[in-house]
Amino acid sequence: MKKINIAVDGFSSCGKSTIAKGLAKELGYTYIDSGAMYRAVALFAYRNGWMTDTTIDEAALQKHISEIVISFETAPTGQQETYLNGENVEREIRSLEIGNGASRVSTLGFVRKELVRQQQAMGKKKGVVMDGRDIGTVVFPDAELKIFLTASPEVRARRRFEELQAKGTPVSYEETLANVIERDERDTTRSESPLRKAPDAIELDNSNVTITEQLQWAMDMFNKITTQHE
Ligand SMILES: Nc1ncnc2c1ncn2[C@@H]1O[C@H](COP(=O)(O)OP(=O)(O)O)[C@@H](O)[C@H]1O
Numbered sequence: 001m002k003k004i005n006i007a008v009d010g011f012s013s014c015g016k017s018t019i020a021k022g023l024a025k026e027l028g029y030t031y032i033d034s035g036a037m038y039r040a041v042a043l044f045a046y047r048n049g050w051m052t053d054t055t056i057d058e059a060a061l062q063k064h065i066s067e068i069v070i071s072f073e074t075a076p077t078g079q080q081e082t083y084l085n086g087e088n089v090e091r092e093i094r095s096l097e098i099g100n101g102a103s104r105v106s107t108l109g110f111v112r113k114e115l116v117r118q119q120q121a122m123g124k125k126k127g128v129v130m131d132g133r134d135i136g137t138v139v140f141p142d143a144e145l146k147i148f149l150t151a152s153p154e155v156r157a158r159r160r161f162e163e164l165q166a167k168g169t170p171v172s173y174e175e176t177l178a179n180v181i182e183r184d185e186r187d188t189t190r191s192e193s194p195l196r197k198a199p200d201a202i203e204l205d206n207s208n209v210t211i212t213e214q215l216q217w218a219m220d221m222f223n224k225i226t227t228q229h230e
């Protein structure tokens, strides 16, 4: 069957990567975590001293943006891991600090331009499931299937908090909720590619939907769309 591209967008911590990875596994497609790419840029900027919790040296980051090479590799556990210039940074990029840094660097036009260029190249041959904020609107506006996920901020913060706790990261639920709310606000109000539901995206509020049910729902949507395209 002819492969398609699938865009999964939505708010922070609502299950985008869970549904995207599930679809990729079922379909034999490639999963790409575009958020990990923004997180890697933030880590790069922090490490080089071009970013603090309150400032960004935009000129320095812009000058060095082409030195950032981001790739993904599958670990023996089957987990996909993010590499920054050849170094496995998967664990480091998942902190709340780097999540917030990602949301801050993602407001910069030159950062988005470079990452969107790389993401579009990854989707050229189709067969890609990519999750993020602007996949259905900017990266793959022609994606045959677009999913937009939502859930209440409290539900999302609880999920992320439990995930970080399981990894042994010392955070509180309140900090996690504040991080989710701050990023939602910045991601939806920035001038460069703000988080929006594409007009042709199918929305799912998964506040009361299990992981198994949401994957089944997504597979049903995939089957419906691909039958229409045949
Ligand atoms: N429908 C769901 N119900 C409960 N927990 C979920 C659901 N979908 C995802 N999760 C969990 O929520 C957390 C965040 O999911 P993730 O896919 O990483 O979100 P995102 O990619 O949107 O940030 C993970 O721990 C994941 O297992």
Ligand SMILES: Nc1ccn([C@@H]2O[C@H](COP(=O)(O)OP(=O)(O)O)[C@@H](O)[C@H]2O)c(=O)n1
Pocket: 011, 012, 013, 014, 034, 035, 036, 038, 039, 099, 102, 103, 104, 106, 131, 132, 133, 134, 135, 183, 187
């Ligand atoms: N396509 C994308 C993906 C992420 N991002 C930014 O990167 C940040 C981190 O994205 P993420 O997908 O890893 O975040 P979570 O939803 O996993 O918490 C977001 O808060 C966005 O600001 C973006 O602007 N565009």
